[in-house]
Amino acid sequence: MPHLGERQRRVVAGAMAEALGRGGQAFVVGASGISTSTMSRAVREVRAGVEPSHRQRAAGGGDRPAVDKQPGLLEALDELVHPVTRGSPMSPLRWTLKSTRQLARELTGQGFRASAELVRRLLHQMGYSLQAPAKQNEGAQHPDRDAQFGYLNALAGEFGAAGEPVISVDTKKKELIGSYANGGTEWQPAGQPQRVSVHDFADRALGEFAKAVPYGVCDVADNAGWVSVGDSADTAEFAVESIRRWWGTLGRDRFPQATRLLITADAGGSNGYRPRAWKWFLARLAADTGLEITVAHYPPGTSKWNKIEHRLFSFISMNWRGRPLTDIATIVELIASTTTQTGLTVQAAHDPNWYQRGIKITDRQMQHLPLRPHDWHGEWNYTITPTKHAT
Numbered sequence: 032m033p034h035l036g037e038r039q040r041r042v043v044a045g046a047m048a049e050a051l052g053r054g055g056q057a058f059v060v061g062a063s064g065i066s067t068s069t070m071s072r073a074v075r076e077v078r079a080g081v082e083p084s085h086r087q088r089a090a091g092g093g094d095r096p097a098v099d100k101q102p103g104l105l106e107a108l109d110e111l112v113h114p115v116t117r118g119s120p121m122s123p124l125r126w127t128l129k130s131t132r133q134l135a136r137e138l139t140g141q142g143f144r145a146s147a148e149l150v151r152r153l154l155h156q157m158g159y160s161l162q163a164p165a166k167q168n169e170g171a172q173h174p175d176r177d178a179q180f181g182y183l184n185a186l187a188g189e190f191g192a193a194g195e196p197v198i199s200v201d202t203k204k205k206e207l208i209g210s211y212a213n214g215g216t217e218w219q220p221a222g223q224p225q226r227v228s229v230h231d232f233a234d235r236a237l238g239e240f241a242k243a244v245p246y247g248v249c250d251v252a253d254n255a256g257w258v259s260v261g262d263s264a265d266t267a268e269f270a271v272e273s274i275r276r277w278w279g280t281l282g283r284d285r286f287p288q289a290t291r292l293l294i295t296a297d298a299g300g301s302n303g304y305r306p307r308a309w310k311w312f313l314a315r316l317a318a319d320t321g322l323e324i325t326v327a328h329y330p331p332g333t334s335k336w337n338k339i340e341h342r343l344f345s346f347i348s349m350n351w352r353g354r355p356l357t358d359i360a361t362i363v364e365l366i367a368s369t370t371t372q373t374g375l376t377v378q379a380a381h382d383p384n385w386y387q388r389g390i391k392i393t394d395r396q397m398q399h400l401p402l403r404p405h406d407w408h409g410e411w412n413y414t415i416t417p418t419k420h421a422t
Contacts, residue, residue, distance in 0.1 A: 032063055040065070042081060045073030097149055104143050108153055111137055175408065176330040182407055183295060183327040190293040190325075191252055196286045197293045199338035200274060200302055202265050203245040203258075203347065208358060243362050245347075245379075246270055248277040249339040250285065251295075256343040257281055258366045258379040260359060266386040267308035270301040271316050273382070278320060280378060291323045295338065298331040304410055307392035314400050317417040328411040346371055 032040055044063055048055035048070065060070050098105045111134055131147040131154070138145040173179075190197045244261040246269060257280060259273035274294070282289075294313075296302040302309055304326075317324045329337055351365040359381050366379035405412035 038081075041069065041073035041076060044070060045075075045077035048074055049077055097145070098153070101143050101145075104138070104145065105153060105157070107138060107141055107143060108134065108145075108150065109157060112154070112159065172332065173330050176333065179330045179408060179411060180333075180336075182412065183329070186293055186325065186327050186412075187251065187295065190291065193291075194286070194288065195291045195293065196282055196289055197251045197295070198274070198277070198282075199249040199251055199295045199342070200270065201247060201297055201334070201337055201339045201344070202270070202300060202302075203247055203344050205242045205244050205265070206362065208241055208243050208262070208362070243359060244269070245362070245366065246273040246301075247339050247343050247347075248274055249343045250281070251338055251342075253285060254342070254373065254375050255281060255285075256339075256369075256375065256377040258343075258347070258377060259382045260363050260366070260379060261382040261384070261386070262359060263385045264388050265301050266388060266390070267301045267306050268312050268390065269382070269384075269386045270309065271312035272384065272386075275316055275319070276380065276382070278316075278322075280380075289322065291325065292320075294324065294326045296326060296328055297334045297337055298328045298411070299334070304328045307397055308390045310400060310402060310413075310415065311392045311396065314402065314415050317401075317415045321417045323414060323416050325414045326412070330411070343369075343375070343377065346375060347377070 032043065035043060040063075044059050044065060048059045051058055056067075056070050056074060059065075060067055065073075131150040134150045134154075135145050135147045138150070187197050242262070244263070244265045246259045246261065246265070248257040250256070257273075257277040259269075259276055261269050261273075263269075278292075282292075294302075298304055313324055313326070316322075334340070347366055347369050350369040351362075363379045363381055367377055369375065369377045401416040401418040403414045403416070404410070405414070
């Protein structure tokens, strides 16, 4: 009996009572512990010819939904969460900052009967999910934010349909090189954790080379990544050199007939839309490769929507969790061993070059760049043609 569903238990109990004949119902009640009212119902159902079913109750049975019994409950809940909702320009999913227990208390204060579990189910029906409060204060949003997402997606679709490469680029968080604690856990013999430094102070002996600078390139269509690990500075020259290395190692073979390249990048950092050096070195890359390079930047304040963040960097972080990043070779090895069940492959290499900070590009140099701003937000979207003037 404990292994049967509600309806199945009634069928078994009713059939046994019928088989025992006179006194059978009382005997089954005593042996099974079910109530006399349930026993009577079970016998009636068996006599009517009911059969076992995967359904617990007959169609239309059971209690009415809470929103039907309490008119206005759904509207009251939506009104409570509406002032603190946030939306994603890439997904219809919404989320709320309030917990289900807090929402249930507020609904109870308004005269409704609502548990935290009921609130959770209703929120899911309404398209909400509860998220951690980290990084949700986005500040002022550009009025053309959503339109830029649409423009960027249209460009990616057009390049992809034409068989041209589309890549997402960014610099991953800089990592301390040495025997330092790294978030997460790793299987070790019981009671024998790996010993690391108590304090996360950079090694003075390494000087400016105390941190690793991973710069990633994610092939959006091929689920493949490339990471250059530098140890000097995150500069525009380093960023473009990483793209150059990706093209020479993976891109050229993957797209032998390519004439154009689309780069999607954040609005800030070494590959932002403001640094002149980024555009200058991209022009040199275009001249060297013969590729027409188009850049589409994510709007300011939306770096978390960059494809590379959740298609490459997140898996790298999971792969090396709990492992001290003792040296550059270890970092490169851990990055290159990153895989996923969906087929992600990653190649990585150390970039030993030293990159100078603060390179200045003059107005005259910028005027000679073969750069064409697009009609829509030319500061975010522009194309660089491959001419030798850029060298």
